[in-house]
Amino acid sequence: MSSFPLLTLKILSPDGINFEKKGLKEVVVPLADGGSIGIKPGHATLIAETVRGAIRYRSELEQDSIEVLPGILDIRDNTVIILSAGKVSQQTSMVSEAEPMNFERLMQTLISKIQSEEESISLQS
Template identity: 30%
Template sequence: MKTLTVNIVTPDGPVYDSEVDMMIAKTASGEIGILPGHIPMVAPLVIGAIKLKKDGKTEYAAVNGGFIEVRPEKVSILAQSSEVASTIDLTRAKEAMKRAEERLQSKQGSTDFSRAELALKRAMNRINVYEGNI
């Protein structure tokens, strides 16, 4: 069976590098499933989970924006930040969610509101990826 090499890279360094049978990512225009031999493409990513299917098992990674470049045998994801489910600090993610919710309820200026809303989405994404609620 053919496989697909997937690399997830952030400014802090590589997060994931492995062969998979299939992957699913959330782009700005919707979810996309990628199999070996997929046509080349580039798309912006949104805050969401990356599903990586390999040998009948599924791994997850939280991605907070960035871009995906697809080639027939390789996928490169350049993300602003990313974590594989097994490396997510659940306590830290829950604390970030609580802080963001508090900022949203205080309603201090439009810039703070937008930043708090994005922080809440990132924290919820990390929690969902950790818990497998995708």
């Protein structure tokens, strides 16, 4: 049994949380370089670019996937966050089309999140 807590997967858009799932043993995310990354509890901190596709996740009792539009992957403290410009669909065969892509807004959301986490860490030190 792993000594790490289980993963939490969050999919965010500039409008807020679109999807959240806790208690996961593994998450697999398609990356912009053409490959994918498998994430398990205890994974190192990472930021990467994602592509439109299925994010697969597995808990102790189930496996499932969710379709997302391109975005940014942020892995930190057993939380897998995907910042995406559009809505998600829980059916792998369907993806809702994004409103006109507003990457500037998406990037500002990512920068704000990282800054607030850095401030939180510096206050704890």
